[in-house]
Amino acid sequence: MKTLFVKAVRDFKAQKWQFLAVTFLVFLGVALFSGLYSSYLNIEATYKKFYHETNFEDLGIEFNPAPKELVKKVKAISGVKAVVGRLTAYATMDVEGRGVQLKLVSIPDENSKVNSVYLVEGVYPQRNEVLILKKFADLNRISAGETIHIEVNGKSYALRVSGTAYSPEYVLIAERTNVLISPKDYGILFVPYNVMEEITGMKGKITELHVSIYDKDFADEILNRVKGIFQPYGLKNFYKQEEQPGYKLLKLDLQGFEHIAFMFPSLLLIIAAFAVYILLSRMVMEQIGIIAVIRALGYSKYSIILHYLMHSLIIAVIGTTAGVFAGHYISAGMTSAYIDVLNLPYYVTGIYPGILAISIAAGFVTPLAAGIFTAKRAAEIEPAIAMRGYIIAYRAINIEFLAKFSILTRVAVKNVFRNPKRTLYTLLGIAMGVVLIATSLAFIDSINEMFYVQFDKIQTFDYKVECSDVSAVKRLPDVREAYPIVETWIRFERSGISKSSVLVGLPGQDLYSIYDLHGKRHFPPPEGMIIPQYIAENLSISDGEVVKAFTDVGIVKFRAYSLPQPLMPVCYANLEELKKAGFKPNEVIVKGGRESDLKKLGRVVSLKKLEETTREMMGLMYSFFAFSVLFGASLAFAEIFNTTTINILERRREIATLRMLGYTVREIAASLYIETFLLGLIGLVMGFPMAVLTLKGFEIMYRSEMFRMPFVMYPSTYAITAAVILLTLAVSLLPAIKYIARMEIEKVTKETG
Amino acid sequence: MKTILRFEDVWKVYKMGKVDVVALRGVNISVEEGEFVVVLGPSGSGKTTMLNIAGGIDRPTKGKVFFRNLEISSLDESELTMYRRNHVGFVFQFFNLIPTLTAKENVMLSAELVERPRDVDEVLEIVGLGRRANHLPTEMSGGEQQRVAIARALVKNPDIILCDEPTGNLDFETGKRVLRVMRDINREEERTFLLVTHNAVIARMADKVIYFRDGKVVRIEENEQPAEPEELSW
Ligand SMILES: Nc1ncnc2c1ncn2[C@@H]1O[C@H](COP(=O)(O)OP(=O)(O)OP(=O)(O)O)[C@@H](O)[C@H]1O
Numbered sequence: 010m011k012t013l014f015v016k017a018v019r020d021f022k023a024q025k026w027q028f029l030a031v032t033f034l035v036f037l038g039v040a041l042f043s044g045l046y047s048s049y050l051n052i053e054a055t056y057k058k059f060y061h062e063t064n065f066e067d068l069g070i071e072f073n074p075a076p077k078e079l080v081k082k083v084k085a086i087s088g089v090k091a092v093v094g095r096l097t098a099y100a101t102m103d104v105e106g107r108g109v110q111l112k113l114v115s116i117p118d119e120n121s122k123v124n125s126v127y128l129v130e131g132v133y134p135q136r137n138e139v140l141i142l143k144k145f146a147d148l149n150r151i152s153a154g155e156t157i158h159i160e161v162n163g164k165s166y167a168l169r170v171s172g173t174a175y176s177p178e179y180v181l182i183a184e185r186t187n188v189l190i191s192p193k194d195y196g197i198l199f200v201p202y203n204v205m206e207e208i209t210g211m212k213g214k215i216t217e218l219h220v221s222i223y224d225k226d227f228a229d230e231i232l233n234r235v236k237g238i239f240q241p242y243g244l245k246n247f248y249k250q251e252e253q254p255g256y257k258l259l260k261l262d263l264q265g266f267e268h269i270a271f272m273f274p275s276l277l278l279i280i281a282a283f284a285v286y287i288l289l290s291r292m293v294m295e296q297i298g299i300i301a302v303i304r305a306l307g308y309s310k311y312s313i314i315l316h317y318l319m320h321s322l323i324i325a326v327i328g329t330t331a332g333v334f335a336g337h338y339i340s341a342g343m344t345s346a347y348i349d350v351l352n353l354p355y356y357v358t359g360i361y362p363g364i365l366a367i368s369i370a371a372g373f374v375t376p377l378a379a380g381i382f383t384a385k386r387a388a389e390i391e392p393a394i395a396m397r398g399y400i401i402a403y404r405a406i407n408i409e410f411l412a413k414f415s416i417l418t419r420v421a422v423k424n425v426f427r428n429p430k431r432t433l434y435t436l437l438g439i440a441m442g443v444v445l446i447a448t449s450l451a452f453i454d455s456i457n458e459m460f461y462v463q464f465d466k467i468q469t470f471d472y473k474v475e476c477s478d479v480s481a482v483k484r485l486p487d488v489r490e491a492y493p494i495v496e497t498w499i500r501f502e503r504s505g506i507s508k509s510s511v512l513v514g515l516p517g518q519d520l521y522s523i524y525d526l527h528g529k530r531h532f533p534p535p536e537g538m539i540i541p542q543y544i545a546e547n548l549s550i551s552d553g554e555v556v557k558a559f560t561d562v563g564i565v566k567f568r569a570y571s572l573p574q575p576l577m578p579v580c581y582a583n584l585e586e587l588k589k590a591g592f593k594p595n596e597v598i599v600k601g602g603r604e605s606d607l608k609k610l611g612r613v614v615s616l617k618k619l620e621e622t623t624r625e626m627m628g629l630m631y632s633f634f635a636f637s638v639l640f641g642a643s644l645a646f647a648e649i650f651n652t653t654t655i656n657i658l659e660r661r662r663e664i665a666t667l668r669m670l671g672y673t674v675r676e677i678a679a680s681l682y683i684e685t686f687l688l689g690l691i692g693l694v695m696g697f698p699m700a701v702l703t704l705k706g707f708e709i710m711y712r713s714e715m716f717r718m719p720f721v722m723y724p725s726t727y728a729i730t731a732a733v734i735l736l737t738l739a740v741s742l743l744p745a746i747k748y749i750a751r752m753e754i755e756k757v758t759k760e761t762g
Numbered sequence: 763m764k765t766i767l768r769f770e771d772v773w774k775v776y777k778m779g780k781v782d783v784v785a786l787r788g789v790n791i792s793v794e795e796g797e798f799v800v801v802l803g804p805s806g807s808g809k810t811t812m813l814n815i816a817g818g819i820d821r822p823t824k825g826k827v828f829f830r831n832l833e834i835s836s837l838d839e840s841e842l843t844m845y846r847r848n849h850v851g852f853v854f855q856f857f858n859l860i861p862t863l864t865a866k867e868n869v870m871l872s873a874e875l876v877e878r879p880r881d882v883d884e885v886l887e888i889v890g891l892g893r894r895a896n897h898l899p900t901e902m903s904g905g906e907q908q909r910v911a912i913a914r915a916l917v918k919n920p921d922i923i924l925c926d927e928p929t930g931n932l933d934f935e936t937g938k939r940v941l942r943v944m945r946d947i948n949r950e951e952e953r954t955f956l957l958v959t960h961n962a963v964i965a966r967m968a969d970k971v972i973y974f975r976d977g978k979v980v981r982i983e984e985n986e987q988p989a990e991p992e993e994l995s996w
């Protein structure tokens with residue numbers, strides 16, 4: 010047994026690059042799974058801890074100004090733990106000549122038991138002081154003690170920053186009509202209530218209420234009672250914890266991360282399993298004679314199985330051990346990188362025995378499962394037959410139509426068909442390479458497509474201004490086109506499920522268009538509205554059905570038509586229809602014009618800036634994809650290199666014979682090139698549909714209610730992939746040909762096997 | 763003298779699609795303990811087939827094969843493995859060393875199978891390869907490789923050593939050296955040898971010669987005065 014182990018180690022060394030390549034795959038699969046999944050759990054544990062420490066709200070409700078005293082009424086509801094009523098306002102501020110958005114929130118008492126502010130530096134604000142969201146402060150280099158000048162509805166206020174803080178509500182900043190918010194361009198100020206009264210001019214009033222309760226099971230009941238209290242003032246919005254915009258966005262984001270943490274390593278391990286299978290099968294094929302001898306010496310079938318599993322075990326042990334260690338560092342790095350984009354003061358890390366166990370199990374099962382088939386096949390080899398030297402039953406084939414080609418072309422083509430199993434392995438190897446390169450490139454294509462769809466098809470205007478006076482906009486210099494639109498919130502409720510979305514009312518124009526997933530343009534129906542597919546599915550709304558929805562103007566009824574939309578799905582309706590229902594245009598979309606002029610009319614969103622911000626925010630994702638392209642390409646290279654060189658080395662005796670017969674190296678090389686390119690072409694034809702399917706898989710797994718990535722593969726990707734694959738094939742033949750040129754014919758024929 | 767190996771009306775038929783190839787047609791032979799037996803016959807006469815059956819890596823289609831009192835033709839797969847492990851030493855027609863293992867490791871691979879193997883270094887010394895122990899097969903000549911194969915068979919202390927054309931791929935001088943080693947072991951340690959060849963000259967050194975033709979034993983000769991390997995020439 011000991012010497013068989015030595016043999017296994019030597020086998021490993023004899024094909025060390027091939028073995029290391031598959032070991033690397035196992036390593037990556039284990040490292041990424043344990044690393045990414047642990048960091049997912051770390052982040053989850055972190056926000057749970059933070060939410061707990063800061064008494065994150067269970068319920069929230071927004072309404073038109075109502076007396077502050079109503080808070081007491083809510084507090085009196087049984088099951089309510091703590092309540093805070095508050096005022097909010099929007100403001101702008103200039104930082105180094107750049108306009109940034111601010112949301113002002115009245116700060117709860119220092120010892121409030123709901124949505125407590127987590128003070129990082131400085132002290133709680135008094136009189137004209139404010140706390141500022143830490144990350145925003147850092148990014149804009151604002152520090153405690155400084156005085157900032159903000160502008161609300163044209164009036165200017167000077168406020169002293171008493172400190173920086175975090176808040177459970179703003180771990181991720183999300184507004185109902187905008188989820189892509191750059192932490193640098195959007196800040197939160199926590200302002201004493203009396204200052205807010207003054208700024209908003211709403212003395213003794215509140216516009217929102219946040220509640221924590223003792224038992225989550227009573228959330229619906231309590232929410233209904235709270236709603237009852239504020240109904241007379243006009244409800245604007247309400248939610249339970251899981252619908253709170255920041256929390257919901259965080260959850261969706263984490264869900265996506267969890268999917269990646271699971272799917273990406275799984276994909277790697279599947280490829281690893283294939284690679285191990287191919288590598289070991291070829292090895293067994295090469296060692297049939299050796300196996301026969303070992304059996305003849307008196308080794309049992311069982312020892313043969315163990316011996317070939319030993320190869321898998323070596324891969325497993327090295328790959329898994331290294332993977333688990335690397336996973337530890339990946340977890341630490343990934344957790345801190347992820348937390349870095351969240352508004353959280355700290356992070357917790359843990360070691361998760363379950364994840365560790367799964368990682369180790371996956372790291373062992375993958376190569377062992379792939380190895381067991383080959384090991385069993387090896388054990389079934391009949392020593393008496395194998396001993397006679399003829400190992401592989403070559404298939405006799407006759408391809409008449411090839412008669413007019415040269416003898417070496419015929420040899421090349423015949424080689425492809427002669428050993429179907431070997432050919433299949435090679436083809437699988439190439440196809441796998443195609444999948445890796447094509448899908449990696451398609452990720453980049455998809456990001457580009459996303460920007461193209463959002464900024465060249467859906468929204469082609471330059472600015473969006475919060476302003477209801479379209480003629481005022483039209484009068485500004487350089488404004489070429491301007492249209493009023495409605496952009497507001499809408500909420501559907503049906504049999505206990507409620508889904509909120511954004512409602513956009515559009516006039517006939519070409520600056521803001523509706524597209525479906527397939528790039529087909531749609532128009533708002535003359536009556537009724539287009540709703541996102543996920544809402545239709547979740548609430549089982551069929552096309553043309555009349556549904557009720559809550560909006561700013563109360564409950565509205567309309568016919569709903571579901572549409573699968575790319576990117577962020579919203580509801581669309583005809584502006585005139587909405588006007589009839591009581592909505593008023595609240596924004597103007599503009600082509601041309603200048604931001605400085607528009608700013609005077611209201612809050613301005615510059616599409617160009619938005620695109621820049623979005624690209625910036627996707628920086629992390631970009632580098633992830635860039636990494637995966639590089640990785641995919643190198644993996645594919647290694648894979649194909651492997652397959653091709655083994656394919657040739659496997660036949661060295663046959664090639665030695667050809668050389669002895671008098672064929673020149675050049676002739677043999679030509680034959681190998683023809684054979685390899687033929688395989689390459691078939692591999693490409695097999696690989697592309699597999700790549701498209703893989704991409705489809707990614708599409709499904711990335712899909713969420715708030716976002717749907719348009720996964721595409723541009724023609725350039727097909728071309729680049731094909732070029733890379735063929736080039737790789739050409740390069741992989743070089744060492745084999747060099748080998749043939751230097752081949753010592755007698756040494757090859759002397760080898761056993 | 764006791765009989766160590768006995769074939770009783772052994773037949774071997776290979777089915778090749780519709781055609782039956784009859785490799786052995788009713789073979790009867792017996793080999794005594796400590797004998798040096800040479801099996802002679804033209805190519806395709808069934809020698810290797812007979813040897814494989816004797817060594818328990820193949821089974822007869824019909825007939826019985828006995829090792830001492832054990833009927834090996836009725837053993838199952840794992841019993842046959844144990845039979846090979848504990849009683850048989852093989853030297854194959856092709857050297858069949860494991861190319862990634864050194865000479866010594868090739869021998870150890872075999873030694874590890876039995877409870878009381880011979881000393882590996884000593885066995886390598888016997889076949890005259892003490893100094894080449896750590897060389898890989900590709901670094902050795904054909905004769906040296908064949909001697910490693912003999913050492914590999916010997917190290918298990920087998921009761922019978924089966925050799926298929928052990929000199930077939932060797933030049934004359936090297937072949938004789940290999941035969942010398944075998945004969946010495948046969949005499950000094952009283953190991954039984956069953957050696958298959960189509961080289962008639964080798965028959966002169968045997969205690970007993972079995973002639974094969976068309977899957978049948980056509981003649982058996984006892985040599986009163988076997989020649990020494992050095993006296994042979996071909
Ligand atoms: N697996 C097999 N399938 C079909 N026929 C076989 C098989 N093995 C051997 N034979 C046939 O059985 C006969 C005996 O073969 P065997 O190898 O025993 O001959 P041999 O005497 O060892 O010949 P050589 O001196 O050439 O080695 C031959 O005709 C051979 O073709």
Ligand SMILES: [Mg+2]
Binds near residue numbers: 809
């Ligand atoms: Mg033979």
